[in-house]
Amino acid sequence: MDKFLAVIVGMPLAFVILYYRRAIKEFIGDVSFAEQYLGMGGTNTLIIIIGFLVFIGSLMYALGTLQSLTDATLGRFFK
DSSP states (O other), X not given: OHHHHHHHHHHHHHHHHHHTHHHHHHXXXXXXXXXXXXXXXXXXXXXXXXXXXXXXXXXXXXXXXXXXXXXXXXXXXXX
C-alpha cells in the first residue's frame, strides 16, 4: 500500500513542481550555488532536476528498484 501511495503522491508532485517552476522560483528567489555552477538560469534548471528526481525516485520506489539499488550500493555499510 505504501508503494501505491508513493506513486499517487510522488508522480503528481513531480508534475506540479515542473508545471509551477516559475512560481516556485519567484517564491524562493535565486539559488546562488545553482546560478554559479549551472550557469545563467541555474535555479530553473535545479527546480527541473528536482522535479525529475522526485518522479524517478517515486517510480523506482514503487517498482522496488530503489531498494535493490540502495542494497547493492550502500548495503555493505549497514551489515
